[in-house]
Amino acid sequence: MTTTSITVTGMTCQHCVNAVTEEVGALDGVTGVTVDLATGRVDVESAAPVPADALAAAVDEAGYEIAPS
Structure with a gap:
C-alpha cells in the first residue's frame, strides 16, 4: 500500500x-x-504509486489545481 x-x-466547501x-x-x-479542506491536503492510498x-x-477534472511543491 x-x-x-x-x-x-x-477548495472552499x-x-x-x-x-x-x-x-x-x-x-x-x-x-x-482523504481530503483536509482546511489545509488542502489530499492523501491518496493506492496499491502502487499513482502517476503525478x-x-x-x-x-483538474474536478475544477482545481495541485499546488506547486
Whole structure:
C-alpha cells in the first residue's frame, strides 16, 4: 500500500471536497482518498504509486489545481 500526499488549491466547501474525492478516487488502483479542506491536503492510498500526471488530470477534472511543491 502506498500513500501519496498532494496539496490542492481552490477548495472552499464540502462540495469541493466531494468533487476531488470522486475524481481522484476513480483513478486505477486508488483504494482511498482523504481530503483536509482546511489545509488542502489530499492523501491518496493506492496499491502502487499513482502517476503525478494522472493525479493532476483528476484534480483538474474536478475544477482545481495541485499546488506547486
